[in-house]
Amino acid sequence: MDRRNFIKSTAAASTVALVSPDSLFDFSSKIDKVKVGIVGCGMRGQVHLDELLKRNDVEVVGIAEPDQRMIDRSNKIFAKHNKKPVEYFKGLDGYKKLYKNKEMHAVIIATPWEFHAEQTIAAMNAGKIVGLEVCGAMNLQECWDYVDTYEKTKVPVFMMENVCYRRDVMAVMNMVRKGMFGQIVHGQGGYQHDLRNVLFNDGKQPYGGGVEFGDKGFSEAAWRTNHYVKRNAELYPTHGLGPIGTMMDVNRGNRITHLTSMASQQAGLTDYIVKNGGVDHPNAKVKFKQGDIVQTMLKCENGETILLTHDTSLQRPYNLGFRIQGTDGIWQDIGSGGFSQGFIYFEDEMKHSHKWASSEDHLKTYDHPYWKKYETQAEGAGHGGMDFFLMNDFIECIKANKEFPFDVYDLATWYAVTPLSEKSIEGNGTSQEMPDFTRGKYKTRKPVFGTEDYGF
């Protein structure tokens, strides 16, 4: 039976469970060790590499990475784990060579945003399960391409949105699922994170030390900043939308119907360049198209509204600014993710005091079982432990043949916010319809992430 036929027959048997991506492997037998490749082993890919090398149920089988400096850094991570480095595939098309590895089950893609679509679609076509890093799409067609390729190949994609796993976010979602907030009405989130020293550096160190970008920048400054030159959009929607969309069952009984976006002027990046590189630095004259603050309002079919804020070009303390609000409760995130870094109010319990309480006691009490179970293993993992859970879900879903908590439909919807917001801003705030990437399946799809039987 060739791959196509194998996938067809398996797909017919089960449309929900993961479907074997490659006829070379018999997924009906248990996979004890998932063979993973990495596409893009920059600063973010190295975090994933570190997580993967910690695990006994994973073998890293190859890495596509064009930058020798990143390869050197990756080698140090192998050394830290007393493991021998794997083969590196260089060049921008290194991923194509990596995908030829017949033993490889899955790839993690953590490359510049503009490569996500071609690399993910090629992976699906090569039968490799994909874990795809966050960002937004370059255009709306790309989102349909993810969906269509998935529906053609049945090779699953995991949308690697790590903030969904933030401990306070999962505790709040736990409370939402228990109905403690009553009927959910509104949510907020965003990416309010001063990235100026990510967007500019000295071409040697990944963070700061100069005001260079593009050809003269290193790491994210080499490519991410160019998006700020050429685009004006909600460039990074998933950290806000993932957690809030999950709590609102988007694509699982609910869907986003439309959105509008608005962007402020650009002032922050130029100010940073002038302050740190001088008014005569050539970059002081660069016209950055991206507004410092981009806000996007999204409407859901079930009536809820969502506000996203992209705020990465100005000085500010880190605060994703989550809020979830229902008829019985409200949570407002004011910090960087600890249990005490938020306010909460439930009028019944708090005897109509009309006063915020620290979120600490509630979030401790309703700490998600998944976090309680793996607290120790998560210690030391990236982003306060959430990167452990992200990787754990990716690997455990593959091993258990279970569907990913965030799948290709979530990927398409979340990524689509970027091109839709871009168009809305271009049109002075015109309303943009969000396509139903599930083609009606959202009506019967059930929430996976954070449900009671979730967790491994």
Next chain:
Amino acid sequence: MDRRNFIKSTAAASTVALVSPDSLFDFSSKIDKVKVGIVGCGMRGQVHLDELLKRNDVEVVGIAEPDQRMIDRSNKIFAKHNKKPVEYFKGLDGYKKLYKNKEMHAVIIATPWEFHAEQTIAAMNAGKIVGLEVCGAMNLQECWDYVDTYEKTKVPVFMMENVCYRRDVMAVMNMVRKGMFGQIVHGQGGYQHDLRNVLFNDGKQPYGGGVEFGDKGFSEAAWRTNHYVKRNAELYPTHGLGPIGTMMDVNRGNRITHLTSMASQQAGLTDYIVKNGGVDHPNAKVKFKQGDIVQTMLKCENGETILLTHDTSLQRPYNLGFRIQGTDGIWQDIGSGGFSQGFIYFEDEMKHSHKWASSEDHLKTYDHPYWKKYETQAEGAGHGGMDFFLMNDFIECIKANKEFPFDVYDLATWYAVTPLSEKSIEGNGTSQEMPDFTRGKYKTRKPVFGTEDYGF
């Protein structure tokens, strides 16, 4: 010289200063005692009455109020000040009789929203200076009517936006004017105040005790709630927009160019009725059109964005949610207005800590001179003292023949948010152009409120 000619000649002499509203008075001579009438002496008007009766430079000369219960309450305020009640004009057209008082210089209008336009325009046409309470317009034409009537009569209107005088807001504005936030990029504010016990009561007490409204409700429940039945809009834009618009010099070197709005479903009011009146109460079946959360994004010509949130139908602690953000600083209001009820961050001063500081120290240091000067007098005044400043400006501007800090152009612009947001929501978030009510004068108009020589 008849009134029209008097006004014309005065207007020619000075287009900035207050112009005499009535030829019966010679405003070039000093007014020591301002003769004021009140239109609408409900719960809000009574706060103004109390402030007016405290002052030696004011004489309350008449009140238009149709509800005997409110008249009884007002009489108690006169008694508290050992003053004899004035004549009351009953009936919905009582204001017309009041305006016939030839000695009266000015009126304060604190009536149901739907009466603001006709009562204000009639006052201007009668030569009475107007202090008009906050809300939003019923339609866009009304906003033009305010402006056109002002330009015809030259009778000034004071937009009575009290939150502009909140002590923390004025301190922050003081810092904005000193350039401490750098170039201003973004602001937020709104009306996030649980009004459920204002919107519903037992028909006897003004707050709560039942789930009645309209004909069976008392005070605001008798009329305000009907707006929630019939409309879906940013119903109450000025508490957020006044302070932020002032900091951004809207109508004074800057202007709002367009906006979009989005509304969530309605759930909060029905939930409240069911919980407090039972599922069988007739009001449990009322279809409230107003969404629980209405957010509006506004764009300024100089590039800044403003977010307004109307959130009055759900349980929540009071928090207008102010934020002002520039290249050098950010302030985030998290409470109900005290100096310590906010966060602040200035990276230079805070050595790039990326951590919020309490706003307390900064707001103490930059406490606005106006507040420092009148702190003692403001004690005990409504809304934490800000209602003293509101009234003080109204009376002192009239006495000193100085222009009001918020005038008819601010009134028109701020009020216009309501009908524009209504239209935007109706059109699934279509972008709405904000008219330039100043007809180009915003280019040369200078900020008044909060400037260095401000205050009496």
